[in-house]
Amino acid sequence: MTQLPLFRFALVLLLVACTAPRLARGQDAAAAPAIVDSKDDLAKVFELGARLERERRWADALTHYEDANRHHPNQPDIARKLTLARAHYDVCRRYSDSSFATTLVALTQQDAIDIYDEVLLKVNTHYVHQPNWQELFNRGRNSLEVALTEAPFIERNLAKLSPQEVGSLKQELQRLAGTAVVNDRRRAIDTVYSIAATLQQKFGLRAPAAILEFTCGATGSLDDYSSFLTSTQMEEVFSQIEGxxxxxxxxxxxxxxxxxxxxxxxxxxxxxxxxxxxxxxxxxxxxxxxxxxxxxxxxxxxxxxxxxxxxxxxxxxxxxxxxxxxxxxxxVPSVDEIKMIDEEYHIGYFKITSFQKTTPRDVDAALWKLHEKGMRSLVIDLRGNPGGLLKAAVDVADKFVMDGMIVATRGRSPREDFDHKGQVVGTWRVPLVILVDHDSASASEILAGAIQDHRRGSLVGEKSYGKGSVQGIFPLNSSGVGVRLTTAKWYTPAGQPITGNGVTPDVLVRTAAKPAANADIAVSANAVPPAPTEDDILRAGLQVSRANLSKK
The missing domain is CATH 2.30.42.10 (PDZ domain)
Structure with a gap:
């Protein structure tokens, strides 16, 4: 297993569109005030969502419902819409991936069921929670039902069928799967094999296409971060790790x-x-x-x-x-914009855009560069940082934390339980300010949480994203495909869980919000970096740095 623990839902990929559509937000994003579930708010959410669904803009619908779910976490209708949008998006994304098409053509029914078997085995062995086999089967069936409504799936697999015949196929799927009792892995495999064979015989739907939908639906339903990975997505993940x-x-x-x-x-x-x-x-x-x-x-x-x-x-x-x-x-540089941002107070600054293999080395280089310029205080910008490697986050935190706990991971298997601790040697003692926003996630939250809990510096900005889980990347034995599975949850040095909570800054800065109903798409903060005079969070961070230096 290669560990890629700490990317949140959206993996920001260079060169191609993201695996998921969500990108880092800019300073015009909403802060984190308490949201009241008013009828007007919810009506706008569902109105925009319905329009995006009608237009089959599933990437935008997924982003929209994910935002809505964060602001209205107690609305089951929004959660259901989010699940549905994700299922549609995943089908369309798979069928636009040429590597998936190549894999699908090459598979026999036995090859496909072997992949399903291997995926279920890895879920049973490594997933953070005990799997519910009936639920995994049902979600796989739902994935195939969704695929039967999407043109890319129909054009590739059922081009000769009329809409009425596709409807009959769906009814047969519901009949076959509706009464199936699946209480263990073996039963899931046998049931899916039988359903796929029947649909191929009666309607000409190739069994591998049906089985892969059961596979993708099962993994994608585990949580927001677990998923099936095509061979292209596997390459992207490892490229991201390497930088x-x-x-x-x-x-x-x-x-x-x-x-x-x-x-x-x-x-x-x-x-x-x-x-x-x-x-x-x-x-x-x-x-x-x-x-x-x-x-x-x-x-x-x-x-x-x-x-x-x-x-x-x-x-x-x-x-x-x-x-x-x-x-x-x-x-791909993971540390950017290295500069003395305040020459009078000798305040250094750099931005960590992600946590990859090279990040600890890149941070070292930035620290020495600023040290040689006379740095007396340091601002580290983690805004928009979606996460990355657990080890990279721990190694960066270790540069500033003298000793003690940096992060603890806990999983269903004792092999996933580990306490990552700081080492005294090589610790930088420069005063710190960490900038965070609601898109600072996972590995970013490990660094921010460690700095805060050890009182090593001040956190300034918005409440962070709140992704406190660890994922592993598991290559499968054939076809170059793999799965990403949540294997553990992580906790700050003070023992606080981050999932759904995030890290709350010491200095909370509220930024102006754009009305959600007027903006279909979020824009990355990396597109046009704000100037310091236009940046409330950076301005507040500099004020904290100057105040700390003035006390000495």
């Missing part, structure tokens, strides 16, 4: 009209071609969103190192330009 990938060096957000450029790596080929945040890719190798889905368009940006791709880009100036770009390996 490099082959591609153009862009972060994208899929839209019906194209691919919005959220961020561009300054040392990547896209930047060198003149592509900037705010631009939009409207065509890839001659294909437009009118011909293929935006997810499929993003998939076309992938390719081997040294290969070329032609993109049409609509610039912020309204001009469309054509670029022939050569794909190459791009190093």
């Amino acid at each position: 490099n990938f082959v591609g153009l060096g862009v972060e994208l957000k899929t839209e019906p009209t194209g691919l919005n450029i959220v961020n561009v790596i300054s040392i990547g080929p896209a930047f060198e071609a003149g592509i900037r945040p705010g631009d939009r890719i409207t065509s890839v190798d001659g294909k437009t969103p009118k011909q293929v889905s935006s997810d499929a368009l993003a998939d076309m940006l992938r390719g081997a190192e040294g290969s070329q791709v032609r993109v049409e880009v609509l610039g912020r100036d309204g001009q469309t330009r054509s670029h022939l770009i050569t794909r190459r390996r791009v190093e």
Whole structure:
């Protein structure tokens, strides 16, 4: 198992659209005041959600319902809408992934059931909670039912059937699965095998397609962070761990009209071609969103190192330009904007964008660079940081915590129980201010929680996201696919659980909110970094740093 414990729901992936549609938010996002479940608020939530569903904009619907669920956690109707939107999004995303299509074509019924068997075995062995086999089976059936309403699934697997025949297939699925009693792993495997064989015989639906929906539905229903991973998604995960990938060096957000450029790596080929945040890719190798889905368009940006791709880009100036770009390996910096942000008080600053293998080394380099410039206090910006590797977060926290607990993990298996402690050697004693917002998640919350609990510095900003679980990446034995499973939960040095709670700053800063009903899509904070004079959280962090220095 390779441990990738601490990415929240949204894995922010460079080069292609995210595995999930959610991206880091900017300073115009809502703060964390108490939300009253008024009828007007809920009516707006369901009104916008219904429109996104009618337009089959599942990525935006998923983001919308996830936001709504966070603000209205006691509304079961929103939770149900969120589950449904996620199921639709997952089906469409899988079928826009060329690697999934390749896998599906190559599988026999036995190959597919072997994958289902292996996935259930890993769930039984490693998942943080004891699995409910009936529930896993039911969620798999639901995934197949959802797939039967989505054009990409029907076009690939049931192109010869009329809508009435597809409806009959769905009725047969409900008849076969509705009375099934599944109380253990073996029964689940036998039942799914039988259902898939019957649907293939009666309707021509290839058994592997049905079995993979049961597989994906089972893993995706465990929690918000567990999922089936296609071979392309597996490659993306490991690229993220290593901090490099082959591609153009862009972060994208899929839209019906194209691919919005959220961020561009300054040392990547896209930047060198003149592509900037705010631009939009409207065509890839001659294909437009009118011909293929935006997810499929993003998939076309992938390719081997040294290969070329032609993109049409609509610039912020309204001009469309054509670029022939050569794909190459791009190093993704995890520590950015290293600078002395206040020369008078000698306050250093850097932003940690994610926690990958290189992050501890990158932080070391940033610390020494600022130390040589006379740093007397340090501001570390974790806003918008979605998380990353557990080890990287622990190693960074260890640079500032003298000794004692940094984080504790607890799982169903004793093998997942571990206390990560700080070491005295190499500890930096510089006064700290940590900036957080409601998109600071997981590994970010480990660092923030350790600094706060050890009274090593001040937290400034918004209440953090609240993802306190650990995921493991498990490659499967065939087809290059895998699963991501929640294996444990983690706790701060003070023993506090983070899931659903987040870390509350010492200095809470409220930022202006945009009405949710007027904004369909969130924009990444990385697109246009705010200037200090426009940034309430950074301004407050600097005030805390100056006040601390003035006391000495």
